Amino acid sequence: xxxxxxxxxxxxxxxxxxxxxxxxxxxxxxxxxxxxxxxxxxxxxxxxxxxxxxxxxxxxxxxxxxxxxxxxxxxxxxxxxxxxxxxxxxxxxxxxxxxxxxxxxxxxxxxxxxxxxxxxxxxxxxxxxxxxxxxxxxxxxxxxxxxxxxxxxxxxxxxxxxxxxxxxxxxxxxxxxxxxxxxxxxxxxxxxxxxxxxxxxxxxxxxxxxxxxxxxxxxxxxxxxxxxxxxxxxxxxxxxxxxxxxxxxxxxxxxxxxxxxxxxxxxxxxxxxx
Amino acid sequence: xxxxxxxxxxxxxxxxxxxxxxxxxxxxxxxxxxxxxxxxxxxxxxxxxxxxxxxxxxxxxxxxxxxxxxxxxxxxxxxxxxxxxxxxxxxxxxxxxxxxxxxxxxxxxxxxxxxxxxxxxxxxxxxxxxxxxxxxxxxxxxxxxxxxxxxxxxxxxxxxxxxxxxxxxxxxxxxxxxxxxxxxxxxxxxxxxxxxxxxxxxxxxxxxxxxxxxxxxxxxxxxxxxxxxxxxxxxxxxxxxxxxxxxxxxxxxxxxxxxxxxxxxxxxxxxxxxxxxxxxxxxxxxxxxxxxxxxxxxxxxxxxxxxxxxxxxxxxxxxxxxxxxxxxxxxxxxxxxxxxxxxxxxxxxxxxxxxxxxxxxxxxxxxxxxxxxxxxxxxxxxxxxxxxxxxxxxxxxxxxxxxxxxxxxxxxxxxxxxxxxxxxx
Numbered sequence: 089x090x091x092x093x094x095x096x097x098x099x100x101x102x103x104x105x106x107x108x109x110x111x112x113x114x115x116x117x118x119x120x121x122x123x124x125x126x127x128x129x130x131x132x133x134x135x136x137x138x139x140x141x142x143x144x145x146x147x148x149x150x151x152x153x154x155x156x157x158x159x160x161x162x163x164x165x166x167x168x169x170x171x172x173x174x175x176x177x178x179x180x181x182x183x184x185x186x187x188x189x190x191x192x193x194x195x196x197x198x199x200x201x202x203x204x205x206x207x208x209x210x211x212x213x214x215x216x217x218x219x220x221x222x223x224x225x226x227x228x229x230x231x232x233x234x235x236x237x238x239x240x241x242x243x244x245x246x247x248x249x250x251x252x253x254x255x256x257x258x259x260x261x262x263x264x265x266x267x268x269x270x271x272x273x274x275x276x277x278x279x280x281x282x283x284x285x286x287x288x289x290x291x292x293x294x295x296x297x298x299x300x301x302x303x304x305x306x307x308x309x310x311x312x313x314x315x316x317x318x319x320x321x322x323x324x325x326x327x328x329x330x331x332x333x334x335x336x337x338x339x340x341x342x343x344x345x346x347x348x349x350x351x352x353x354x355x356x357x358x359x360x361x362x
Numbered sequence: 363x364x365x366x367x368x369x370x371x372x373x374x375x376x377x378x379x380x381x382x383x384x385x386x387x388x389x390x391x392x393x394x395x396x397x398x399x400x401x402x403x404x405x406x407x408x409x410x411x412x413x414x415x416x417x418x419x420x421x422x423x424x425x426x427x428x429x430x431x432x433x434x435x436x437x438x439x440x441x442x443x444x445x446x447x448x449x450x451x452x453x454x455x456x457x458x459x460x461x462x463x464x465x466x467x468x469x470x471x472x473x474x475x476x477x478x479x480x481x482x483x484x485x486x487x488x489x490x491x492x493x494x495x496x497x498x499x500x501x502x503x504x505x506x507x508x509x510x511x512x513x514x515x516x517x518x519x520x521x522x523x524x525x526x527x528x529x530x531x532x533x534x535x536x537x538x539x540x541x542x543x544x545x546x547x548x549x550x551x552x553x554x555x556x557x558x559x560x561x562x563x564x565x566x567x568x569x570x571x572x573x574x575x576x577x578x579x580x581x582x583x584x585x586x587x588x589x590x591x592x593x594x595x596x597x598x599x600x601x602x603x604x605x606x607x608x609x610x611x612x613x614x615x616x617x618x619x620x621x622x623x624x625x626x627x628x629x630x631x632x633x634x635x636x637x638x639x640x641x642x643x644x645x646x647x648x649x650x651x652x653x654x655x656x657x658x659x660x661x662x663x664x665x666x667x668x669x670x671x672x673x674x675x676x677x678x679x680x681x682x683x684x685x686x687x688x689x690x691x692x693x694x695x696x697x698x699x700x701x702x703x704x705x706x707x708x709x710x711x712x713x714x715x716x717x718x719x720x721x722x723x724x725x726x727x728x729x730x731x732x733x734x735x736x737x738x739x740x741x742x743x744x745x746x747x748x749x750x751x752x753x754x755x756x757x758x759x760x761x762x763x764x765x766x767x768x769x770x771x772x773x774x775x776x777x778x779x780x781x782x783x784x785x786x787x
Contacts, residue, residue, distance in 0.1 A: 158733065179740035180749075188741075195738040199756030205739070208752070212743030245585050248756065265742060 099217045100187065102272060102302040104134040106170075109154070109187075109273050109304065114165035115329075116153045122163070123149040125329035131273065134301040138315055138340060139308045141326035142348050147308045148192060150326070151277045155189035156182050169273065181210075184216035188271030192278040192308075197249040202261070205249045206231055210268045234267045238294040255282030256291075263294040268304040273299070275306045280314040292317035312344040325351050369403045369416065375424040377504060404497055408455075412677045413662035413708045414647045416497075418616035419590040422562055427534040429507070430454045434525035434554060436461055437771035443467055447521040452537050456507030458524065471516040475542065480511030482538050485568035486596040489624045489653070496620045496649075498592030502566040505536035512541055512694035514575075519548040523768065526555045526563055528589070540568045543575035543603075552769050553581040555616070558747040560588035567595040570605035571630075579607045580769040585614030587642060593619045601629035601656070608764035611646055612639035612778060618647045628656025628687055637761035639778065640673030640705065647676040654687035661692035666761050668754060669698070669705035680712040681722065688719045696726040698763070699757050701750075 102108070103360040116124040123146050131137055139147050153160045154167060156179035167174040169187060170319045177185065197205070210230075211221040222230055232242055238260040250258050259279050266274050278294065280288055296318050299305045307314060315323070315337060323339040325348070333339065333351055343351070398485035398551055404411035431452050441449045441461040445471050450458035460466050481604040486495065496504070514520055528535055543549060555563055563585075569577055582589055591614045597605050611617050623632050638646035650764065652661050667675035675698065683690050711724035731753050758778070762770065769775070 178746070179737060180743050183741050183743035191738065191741075195734050197735050197738070197753065197756055199759035200752050201759075205742070205744075208744055208748070210738075210743035212745075216743070226753075263627050269742065282499055359378070 093352050099272075100170075100285055100298060102133045104301040106133045107131070108133055108170060110168040112168075113126065114150070114153065114167065115163045115325075116149060116160050117163055118149065122154065123160075123329055126165070127326075127329065129324065129331060131304045133272070133304055136299055136305045136307065136318060136320045137324065138320035139306060139326060140310065140323065140340060140343060142313050147326050148277050151189055151275045151306075151308060154182075154187065154275060155179060157198045164165050180212070183269070184212055186213075186270075186272035188266050188269055188274045190246040190259075190266060190274065190276040190279050190308045192281065194250045194253075194258040194262055194294065196251045196253075198251050200249050201245075202247055202249050203231070203245040204226070206245070206265065206268055213269045226294040228229065231264075235264060237267050237297055238263045240264055256284065256287035259283060259287070259291050260294075263291055263298070267294065267298055271303065273304050273306070275308070277308045278310065279307070280309055280311060288313065312340055327351065366403065366405060369420055372420045372424065373401070373403060376427075378441070379424045379427060380504055380506060386506075399405060401500060401662060409599070410649060410678070413674070414616070414645065414727075415616060416616065416646070418588065418652040419592070419645050421461065421588070422534070422590070426532040428530070428532060429456060429535055430533055431528050431535065432527040432529035434527040434556065435773055436525065437768075437773065440523055440768055445469055446471070446502065446518065447523070448472065449523040449525070451525045451527070452534070458510050458537075460640055468591065469520055471514060471518060471520040471547070472512045472522065473515070475511035475513050475540065477511075479627075480509045480540050482509055482540075482566070482609040483568075485540065485570050485598055486566075486622075488626075489596040489598050489622045490651070496594050498564050498618060498620060499566050499594040501592065502536040502538060502564045502594070505534065505564070507536060507538070509538040509540055511538075513544065514541060514547040514549045515544040517546050517548060519550055521550045521552070521768070523552045524554070526565070526710040527558040528561040529559055531559040533557070533559065534564075534652070535562070536564040536566070538566050538568075541570070541577070542570060543569065543571045543577060545572040546574040547572070548576045548582045548621070549578070551577065551579045552748040552766065553579070553583070554769070554772050554774075555581070555583040555591065555752040556774055557585045557589035562592070564592045564678070565594075569595070569597045569605075571597065571599045571605060573600045574602045575600070577606070578737040578766070579605075579609075580765045581609035582765075582769055582772055582775055583609065583611045583614070583617065583619075584774045585612075585617065585715060588615045589613075590615060591617040591619070593617075595621045597621070597623045599623065599625045599630040599632065601627050604631040604633075606764075608761065609633040610637045610639075610762065610765070610775065610778075611648075612637060612641070614644055614646065614658045616645050616647075618649070620649045620651075620698040622651045622653075624653040624655060625659040626655050627692065628654055632662070634661070634665070634759050635764045637758055637772070638665070638667040638677070639758070640667065640669045640675045641671050643672045645674045645676070649678045649680070651680040651682065652692070653682045654684070654690045654692075656686055658689045659687060659691070661690075661694070664697070664761070665695070665706060665709075666697045666757065667709070668701065668757060669707050670701040672702070672704045675708070677709040678712055679710070679724070681714065683715040683717050683720055683722060685716045690716045690717060690720040690722065692720070692722045697787065698726070698728040699754070700728055700730055701754070722766065
């Protein structure tokens, strides 16, 4: 996959209810092992989806396949993003087009200034949307304003990307990136892991603030506590590379009380698919 | 004709030309250089030169060599002198001049040494064993020309910026600088060496640090294909002295940098930070040696190299800790980034430790760009090519952050670090 677009485009406006992401019968493998075995999911503007499931059920794999991680090979199925074949795009083109992945383990990059990284990223997305790029000064004002969303200390701008950040600071930095890139589809892979109560509240509030009627959010999580702060419209449970069951927030509460064994034994055929 | 005999012929021709240019009676030069004809020209059969090919140097034509220099592109503000700062550039006669051409105006705390006190090699011979002068220093020594000798005194830091610019083919520049730091004196020395044509630059620096003295040296050396850099420096440290060296080298057809440091009684601090960037067909070689002659000396050394295209980086870090150097605390790290299948990295820590109560660590890593780092940047809309350059810049920054702001102001360094605008979507 290579960068395919050559000229800036203005993003066509999104209406609440528009299908933003459509996944059909997706199969994917990594290192010769099939992880995704027929995932189907449709996400519309204005919706918040939660994706739950045991470790190894394929949640993170799904998020990486959507973002275009080169280690994963799609063997069957399709992903459409606003009627575009997402799988034909390079990872950077997916990001520029408005697909964002918040990493479970944000990568530390020594020597690369966080401020510079954020500015280059933000401008790449702005350029795609036909917006003017921000120069160093304008961007610094913009990023300092945006940092308020996650109550992040501006001192982190001067440091290398994620280097020496605590777990909570890394997750705040992820949400800050999400705020700056203004994605249409945000996938947050266990953004709540490793957070203390206060950090969880701050990050959850940030995500809620950024969830608009014209955007969609997919939260990958193990815990009800994130869903107490952000009420999902749909909750999906993955097992063995498939979505086994879909429900509303009550499904997450039931899982919290009864565990995944309950799902294994239940018939999910009557659950509503979005 | 074999390579060895070709090199021998080239050296003979070089010595003849340099003798003619010395302007001194032939018999005097013949006596002085008699030893030079007995040099063992380095060959790749010797361990120290195993990876280093000198053809880039011997492709220079001795008959056409000259010592013409050009005006360096001084960054704004750096060329202006002040009460604590002096900027000098090498002229075509081997003298150091202020950028406007006039003789230097010495700031308080910096004083030229009398000519008779500036004997080339006087510190070198106290730092390394006799008969082991490196090639760069030997060639420097046989090149006629003046030496700059300076005495530094007083605890307030003095700033000395030296620039060498070679723009004409066949330039042969061999400046010599001797620095004598009095007790507790502080000197910030900044070098900028640039060659934009097939030329050779062979600087030799000698520094003697009295107790409590501090020397901070920053060197930026940018060459071009066909240009050769043979740098040698000799630093003798007294107890409580601090020597910090940060250098960046790139672009040369051949670069061989050989710093030698001797902590004469231990109890001193040495910090060496080097960055070598080998792209194209560049060969960038660093051979460093640190001797600890007394107890409780400290060394912090970090050498980073980036090799791309058919570039070749060589690092040999020798640390000598004899029995007298108990409680030495030395660490050495060589980090290398290999970006092409045809690029090459040769790195070797060489710790010679006899003392038994010491803490000496070393490490060497060679890696390519990490896929996870690349993907992380790509997932934020940054194209793969630009992500790669960002990561390379990040790798370099770990050393560059050691350079003083003044050294970073040189436009050549800015170009090395240039981050391109985002890929055109």
